[in-house]
Amino acid sequence: MRIRTTATVAGASALLLLTGCGAADMTKQASPFANAQGAKSLTLSVQSWVGAQANVAVAQYLLEHKLGYRVDTVQVDEVPAWDALSQGRVDAILEDWGHPDQEQRYVKDKKTITPGGGLGVTGHIGWFVPTYFAKQHPDVTNWKNLNKYAAQLRTAESGGKGQLMDGSPSYVTNDKALVKNLNLDFQVVFAGSEAAQITQMRQFAKEKKPFLTYWYAPQWLFKKVPMTEVKLPAYKEGCDADPAKVACAYPHTPLQKYLNAGFAKNGGKAAAFLKKFRWTTEDQNEVSLMIADQKLTPEDAAKKWVDGHASTWKAWLS
Amino acid sequence: MATVTAPATRVSLPGFLKHRAAAKLALLALAAAILVPLADAQWASGSWPAALTVDLTQPLGRVSDWIIDNRDSHPLFLYGFGYVSNAVVLSVRAVYLVLLAAGWAGVTAVAALVAWRVAGVRLGLGAAAAFLTCGLLGMWIPTMQTLALMVVAVLVSVAVGAVLGLAAGLSDRMDRVLRPVLDTMQVLPAFAYLLPVVLVFGIGVPAAVLATVVYAAPPMARLTALGLRGADKEVLEAVESLGATSRQRLLTARIPLARKELLLGLNQTIMMALSMAVIASVIGAGGLGDRVYQALASVDVGAALAAGIPIVLLAVVLDRVTGAAGEGDSGGGHTGLSRRAGWAYALAAAVAVALVGRFAGRLDWPGSWTLNIAEPVNRAVDWMTDHLYSGVPVIGGTADWAGHFTTWVLDPLRDGLQALPWWSVLLIVAALAWVIGTWRTALTAVLAMAAIGVLGVWKPSLDTLSQVLAAVAVTLVLGFATGIAAARNDRVERLLRPVLDVFQTMPQFVYLIPVVALFGVGRAPAVAAAVVYALPAVVRITTQGLRQVDPAALESARSLGASSGQQIRQVQLPLARPALLLALNQGVVLVLAVVIIGGLVGGGALGYDVVFGLAQGDLATGLVAGAAIVCLGLMLDRVTQPTERRAKKGA
Numbered sequence: 014m015r016i017r018t019t020a021t022v023a024g025a026s027a028l029l030l031l032t033g034c035g036a037a038d039m040t041k042q043a044s045p046f047a048n049a050q051g052a053k054s055l056t057l058s059v060q061s062w063v064g065a066q067a068n069v070a071v072a073q074y075l076l077e078h079k080l081g082y083r084v085d086t087v088q089v090d091e092v093p094a095w096d097a098l099s100q101g102r103v104d105a106i107l108e109d110w111g112h113p114d115q116e117q118r119y120v121k122d123k124k125t126i127t128p129g130g131g132l133g134v135t136g137h138i139g140w141f142v143p144t145y146f147a148k149q150h151p152d153v154t155n156w157k158n159l160n161k162y163a164a165q166l167r168t169a170e171s172g173g174k175g176q177l178m179d180g181s182p183s184y185v186t187n188d189k190a191l192v193k194n195l196n197l198d199f200q201v202v203f204a205g206s207e208a209a210q211i212t213q214m215r216q217f218a219k220e221k222k223p224f225l226t227y228w229y230a231p232q233w234l235f236k237k238v239p240m241t242e243v244k245l246p247a248y249k250e251g252c253d254a255d256p257a258k259v260a261c262a263y264p265h266t267p268l269q270k271y272l273n274a275g276f277a278k279n280g281g282k283a284a285a286f287l288k289k290f291r292w293t294t295e296d297q298n299e300v301s302l303m304i305a306d307q308k309l310t311p312e313d314a315a316k317k318w319v320d321g322h323a324s325t326w327k328a329w330l331s
Numbered sequence: 332m333a334t335v336t337a338p339a340t341r342v343s344l345p346g347f348l349k350h351r352a353a354a355k356l357a358l359l360a361l362a363a364a365i366l367v368p369l370a371d372a373q374w375a376s377g378s379w380p381a382a383l384t385v386d387l388t389q390p391l392g393r394v395s396d397w398i399i400d401n402r403d404s405h406p407l408f409l410y411g412f413g414y415v416s417n418a419v420v421l422s423v424r425a426v427y428l429v430l431l432a433a434g435w436a437g438v439t440a441v442a443a444l445v446a447w448r449v450a451g452v453r454l455g456l457g458a459a460a461a462f463l464t465c466g467l468l469g470m471w472i473p474t475m476q477t478l479a480l481m482v483v484a485v486l487v488s489v490a491v492g493a494v495l496g497l498a499a500g501l502s503d504r505m506d507r508v509l510r511p512v513l514d515t516m517q518v519l520p521a522f523a524y525l526l527p528v529v530l531v532f533g534i535g536v537p538a539a540v541l542a543t544v545v546y547a548a549p550p551m552a553r554l555t556a557l558g559l560r561g562a563d564k565e566v567l568e569a570v571e572s573l574g575a576t577s578r579q580r581l582l583t584a585r586i587p588l589a590r591k592e593l594l595l596g597l598n599q600t601i602m603m604a605l606s607m608a609v610i611a612s613v614i615g616a617g618g619l620g621d622r623v624y625q626a627l628a629s630v631d632v633g634a635a636l637a638a639g640i641p642i643v644l645l646a647v648v649l650d651r652v653t654g655a656a657g658e659g660d661s662g663g664g665h666t667g668l669s670r671r672a673g674w675a676y677a678l679a680a681a682v683a684v685a686l687v688g689r690f691a692g693r694l695d696w697p698g699s700w701t702l703n704i705a706e707p708v709n710r711a712v713d714w715m716t717d718h719l720y721s722g723v724p725v726i727g728g729t730a731d732w733a734g735h736f737t738t739w740v741l742d743p744l745r746d747g748l749q750a751l752p753w754w755s756v757l758l759i760v761a762a763l764a765w766v767i768g769t770w771r772t773a774l775t776a777v778l779a780m781a782a783i784g785v786l787g788v789w790k791p792s793l794d795t796l797s798q799v800l801a802a803v804a805v806t807l808v809l810g811f812a813t814g815i816a817a818a819r820n821d822r823v824e825r826l827l828r829p830v831l832d833v834f835q836t837m838p839q840f841v842y843l844i845p846v847v848a849l850f851g852v853g854r855a856p857a858v859a860a861a862v863v864y865a866l867p868a869v870v871r872i873t874t875q876g877l878r879q880v881d882p883a884a885l886e887s888a889r890s891l892g893a894s895s896g897q898q899i900r901q902v903q904l905p906l907a908r909p910a911l912l913l914a915l916n917q918g919v920v921l922v923l924a925v926v927i928i929g930g931l932v933g934g935g936a937l938g939y940d941v942v943f944g945l946a947q948g949d950l951a952t953g954l955v956a957g958a959a960i961v962c963l964g965l966m967l968d969r970v971t972q973p974t975e976r977r978a979k980k981g982a
C-alpha cells in the first residue's frame with residue numbers, strides 16, 4: 014500500500030516537473046503538426062489575397078532552396094494572424110495593411126511581436142468603377158455623383174439600392190459607415206471572399222456591365238479589368254479614428270512585415286532573410302499574375318521570378 | 332451521417348386532433364387579443380423594439396480582450412486551461428508522429444487489415460483503396476493531420492460520452508437532467524460550437540479538438556444510456572438471482588447486453604467527429620478541412636474537390652467499418668481461437684508492411700505518384716461557367732436560376748418576414764408549435780424567438796430564417812416526391828439506397844464545393860447546399876413511414892376502387908403523418924446547419940456574422956450571432972416537434 018502511494022506521489026511530482034513547475038502557458042504551444050520530422054523549419058502566415066501569396070511563395074522558395082529550411086504555411090485571417098504571431102504559432106506576417114489596435118497590444122504592450130521593416134510595396138484601398146463605365150460617364154468618378162447612378166448599379170442582392178461590392182469579411186473596410194455617413198443610396202454586398210468578388214467582376218466586365226466595387230492596389234486584376242478610382246472625401250490623419258463616423262477615403266499604407274519576437278531574436282538566417290525581404294509593386298504583380306491568371310502553382314511562379322531576378326534576391330541573402 | 336429510424340406508425344384520429352388544434356388556436360387568439368394591443372401600445376415598431384434589446388457586444392468584447400491580455404499570465408489559464416490545451420497538443424502530436432512513423436504503407440495496411448477483420452474482405456480492400464486514393468490526390472499529409480486530430484477527439488468523446496451515459500443509464504435523476512440537454516445539443520448547428528472555445532483557447536488545434544468533443548460526445552452518451560436502460564429485465568433478474576453484486580451485474584450483464592447501442596454510439600460519434608473536424612478548419616484545425624476552406628476562399632473548385640474526396644472516402648470507410656462492427660459478430664463457425672489468430676496474423680502483416688516501407692525509405696508519399704485533378708476539374712468548371720452559367724437558351728443558366736430564386740423567392744420571403752410586426756412573428760411561432768406539439772414546446776419556441784430579439788439580431792436572424800424556410804420547402808417537395816416514388820416502387824428504392832447511404836455520411840462542408848461551381852456566390856447556393864444535405868434524411872424517413880402504413884388499410888382502399896393518387900392522398904399520407912412530421916423536423920434541423928455554413932459562400936446573415944467574428948477577431952459579434960443560431964435552432968426544432976418526443980432519434 015505504501016509503495017503504491019509513494020509511486021503515485023512520485024508519478025504526480027514527475028508529471029509536475031515535466032510540465033514546468035505547474036504552470037502551463039498555452040500561448041507558448043506551437044501547432045502539433047509543426048516540425049514533425051525534425052527539420053529546420055518555420056511557419057509563415059499567408060493571407061487570402063494573391064499579392065500576399067506571391068510574397069510567401071518567393072520567400073518560401075528561397076528559404077527552402079537557398080537556405081535549406083522547411084517552410085509551413087497556414088492561412089489565417091488578418092486579425093487572428095496577429096494573435097497567432099504573438100503566440101508563436103506563426104513566425105512571420107509578410108504583408109500587413111495596418112492594424113493599429115493590434116500593434117498597440119502586441120508590439121508596444123506585450124512585446125511579443127517585433128516589426129520586420131517595410132515590404133517595399135505601398136497599398137491603397139478605394140472604390141473603383143470599370144474604366145469603360147468611367148469613360149461613358151466621367152462624373153461617376155466623384156462620390157458626390159454616385160447617387161445618380163444607383164439605379165444602374167442595382168442587382169438581385171442589393172435590393173432597391175445600388176450595389177457596392179465588398180469582398181472578404183476579413184479585409185480592412187469602412188464601407189458600411191461610409192455609405193451611411195455620405196448618405197449614399199447604396200447597399201454594401203459582401204461577396205464572401207476575394208475570389209468570389211473577382212469572379213463577379215470578371216462576369217460583369219465580360220458583359221460590359223457597370224459596377225462599383227471596393228478594391229485595392231497593388232492588384233493584378235487591374236491588368237485584366239482596367240478600373241478607375243472613385244474620389245472620396247480626402248483622407249486626413251485621424252479621420253478614420255472612430256469606425257462609426259468615418260467619412261473620408263482610405264489612406265496610402267506602406268505595407269509592413271512583422272515577426273514573432275522570439276523568432277526575430279533566435280531565428281538565425283531565416284529571420285535575417287525575412288527582415289531584408291523587400292521588393293517592388295511591379296515584382297509582386299509579376300508573381301501574382303503568374304499565380305492568378307496563368308494558373309501557375311505558387312511554387313512554379315516563384316521559381317520563374319527567382320530565375321529572372323537574381324540581383325534582387327541575392328541582396329536579401331547576404 | 333444521421334441514420335434516422337422512424338417511430339412506429341401511430342394511427343391518429345384526424346378529426347379529434349383538428350378539434351384540439353382549434354381549441355388551442357382559439358385560446359391563443361384570446362391571449363393575443365389581450366396582450367398584443369398592450370405590447371403594441373408600449374413598443375410600437377415593426378421589427379423588434381430597441382427598448383427590449385440588451386447589447387451584449389460591449390461586455391463580451393471586454394471579456395474577449397481580457398482573455399487575450401491575460402492568457403499568458405492569469406493562473407486560471409496557467410493552471411487550468413493551459414493544461415487542457417497542452418494535453419490536447421501533446422496527444423495530437425503523439426498520434427500524428429505515430430502515423431508518420433508508420434508511413435503511408437503502414438497506415439494503409441493497418442486500416443485495410445482492421446477493416447478486413449471487422450467487416451470482411453470487401454471493406455478491407457475498400458479501406459486500402461480509400462487510403463491510397465488520398466495519397467494519390469496529394470493529400471496524404473493533410474489526411475494524416477485530420478486523422479490524428481480525429482483519433483484524439485473520438486477517444487475523448489467516447490470517454491466523456493460513456494461516463495455521462497453510464498450516469499444517465501444508472502440513475503433516473505441524472506437521466507432527467509441530462510436528457511433534455513443532450514437532446515437539445517443534437518439539434519444545434521455545428522457552427523454554434525466554434526466561438527465559445529475560440530474565446531478561451533484562441534484559434535488553433537486545441538480549440539478545434541474541444542469543439543469536436545463537445546459536438547461528438549452527445550450521441551455516445553444518449554445511446555449508452557439507452558442501451559443500459561433497454562436491457563432485458565428478465566436477464567437482469569436472472570443475474571441478480573444468481574447473487575451477483577451490482578458492479579458484477581453492470582459488467583457482466585448490462586454492458587454486454589447494451590453492446591449494440593454502444594457500437595452504434597461509437598459509429599455516430601466518429602461520423603460527427605469527422606464532420607466537425609472538417610468544419611473546425613475555420614478555427615485552425617488544419618488538415619483536409621483547411622485545404623477545402625482555403626480552396627473555397629479562392630473559388631478553386633478543383634483544389635477543393637481534391638481535398639473533399641479524401642474526406643468523403645474517410646467518412647464512408649469509417650461509417651461502414653464501425654457500422655459492420657455494430658451489426659454483431661458475423662463469425663458463424665469462427666471459434667474464439669481462430670478469431671484471435673486472425674487478428675494476430677493481421678497485426679503481424681501490418682507491422683511487416685510498415686517495416687518494409689520504413690526500410691525502403693518510403694515514409695512520405697512519393698511526390699511523383701500524385702495525380703493533379705485540380706487542373707482538369709477547374710477546366711471543366713470553367714467550361715461550365717462559360718456555357719451553363721448564364722444565357723443558355725430557353726431554360727436559362729444556373730446563375731440565372733440562382734438570380735431568379737433570389738429575387739422571386741428569397742427576397743420576398745425575407746422582406747415579408749422582416750416587415751411583419753415582431754409580436755406577430757412570436758404569435759405565429761406559438762401557434763405552429765402548439766398545434767404540432769405541446770404547450771411546453773410552444774413556450775420554449777416563443778422564448779427562444781424572443782431571446783433572438785433581446786440579443787439585438789432580429790433582422791439577420793429573420794434573414795437566416797427566410798433561407799431556412801425556402802430551403803425546407805424545396806427539400807420537402809423533392810423529398811416527399813422521391814419518398815413516395817421509392818415507397819411505391821421497389822426498384823426505385825433499390826437504386827436510391829446506396830446513393831442515400833453515401834450522401835448521409837458526407838460532412839456538411841463538402842456540399843459547399845459543387846454549389847459554388849454551379850451557382851456562384853450568394854444566398855441561393857447556400858440554400859442549394861442545404862437542400863442537398865437534408866434531402867437524404869427526408870427521403871428515407873418518408874419512404875419508411877409510407878411503407879409502414881398498414882397494408883390492410885391500403886388493400887381495403889384499393890378494393891373500394893381508389894385510384895393510386897387517391898390511395899396516396901387519402902390513405903398513405905394521413906396514416907404516415909407522424910413519419911412526415913419527423914421528416915419535417917429532421918429537414919429543418921439539417922437545413923439550418925448548412926444554411927449557417929453558407930455564410931462562407933456569401934449566404935450572409937447569422938452565418939456571415941460568425942465568419943466575420945472569426946475573421947476580424949471580433950468575437951463579441953460572433954458570439955452574439957452564435958447565441959442567436961442556438962435560439963433559432965431551438966425554436967425551429969420545437970416548432971416542428973411532434974407531440975410525442977421522437978422515441979429513437981439517431982443523430
